[in-house]
Amino acid sequence: MGWRPALRSRSPAPGDGGGAGARVLGAEDLVEARRVCAREPVTGVLAAARLDIALHVGLAAAGGQVWGYPAAGDLRAVCWAGANLVPVVPSALDRGDADDAVAAFAAVAREQGRRSSSIVGERRTTLRLWELLSAVWPPPREVRTDQPSLVLDHDPQIDPDPRVRVSDLSELDLVLPACVRMFTEEVGYSPVAGGGSAYAARVRALIAERRSYVRIDPDATGAPRVVFKAELGAVAGGVAQVQGVWVDPELRGQGLAASGMAAVVALTRQHVAPVVSLYVNGFNAPALATYRRVGFTQVGTFATVLF
Structure with missing residues (x-):
């Protein structure tokens, strides 16, 4: 279903709060919206990256x-509404x-109905948004309320894995299955069930944009396989957000994640952006320990509502 025409200011429904309302922005508003995201460069990187695309191609x-x-x-706050619903409400705003x-x-x-597969962003903002939508949107598959937001703006604290590198389009047939396995582990269903051409196109685009990092080693038969991989899911405003970190289950516990992430950080800071960020589920103690070993520190907390 396509997006409906722009909605303009309307009176708030009971329980909405203030009466200032929101509007769907047009091309003439994009520069100002991008400035709002720049006030929260780490929290707002997902929305900012989409706005950068909109500024470039519409x-x-x-x-x-x-x-x-x-x-x-x-504008004082913005919300990207696409595959993900991403509110950006600057921390400088007062609570009201x-x-x-x-x-x-x-x-x-509520007016448009659910069209996104998730709501994601700063925890308080995201959970409040979901609270206001929960009575009219369908139940989510999962609500992740504690996702530490981590940042590293200096060289990693451990040696990078020299075998981790930018992947190549010729390796798509190796990289895509690893991405599918990671997504299925993380989210609970295969992104290519029923075809999945959009997911495959996304993986291909990340490789083409040199935002896909891999370590490929031979397996027991000598055939190549991805043993570590990660992507830069969003890049904007000097911040690169890492997503999709994955180690082959047969090789976990050997330190590949830490040295691999150190390599991703070093390569990203050298070629893409000076600040590397990510968010991780609070219950994932091994991942948190790995990222902290690399040098990441927590700067906030995200939440995600998955549909």
Whole structure:
């Protein structure tokens, strides 16, 4: 289903909070929306990356909408609405203004219905947005309420794995199955069930953009296999967010994740962006320990609602 025409300011429904409302932004608003994301470069990198695409090739090609709060006047908060619903409410806003922004985004989301596979962002904002939508949107598959947001803006604290490198399009048939295995482990279903051409296209695009990192070793028969991989899922404003970190299950516990991530950090900071970020489930103690060993520190907490 395509996106509906732009909605403009309307009176809030009962329980919405403030009456400033939100509006669907047009091309003329994108620069200002991007400035809002720049106030929160780590938290806002997902939305900022989509806005950068929209600024370059247009909103339609970027694959979603962007909503702005308030409906009139200078923007104070934005929300990307595409495959993911990503609210960006700057921490400098006072509590009342922040709550009004979230309520305004919830009003637009209720009006349009659920079109995103997840809601993701800063924990308080994300969970409040879901609270306002939960009565009218279908139940989620999972709500992840504690996802430490980690950042590294200096060289890694351990030696990088010299075998980790940028992958090549000629290796798509090796990289794609590893990505599918990671996604299935993490989310609980295969992204290529029923065809999955969009997921395969996304993996191909990341490889083409040199944002896919791999270590490929021979297996027992001498055939090549991916033993470590990670991608830069979003890059904007000097921040690169790592996603999809995965080690072949047969080789876990051997330190490949730590040295592999050190290599990803070193290569990213050298060629892509000076700040490397990621978020991880709080219950994943081994992953947290690995990232902290590499040198990542926590700067906030995310939450994700998965549909």
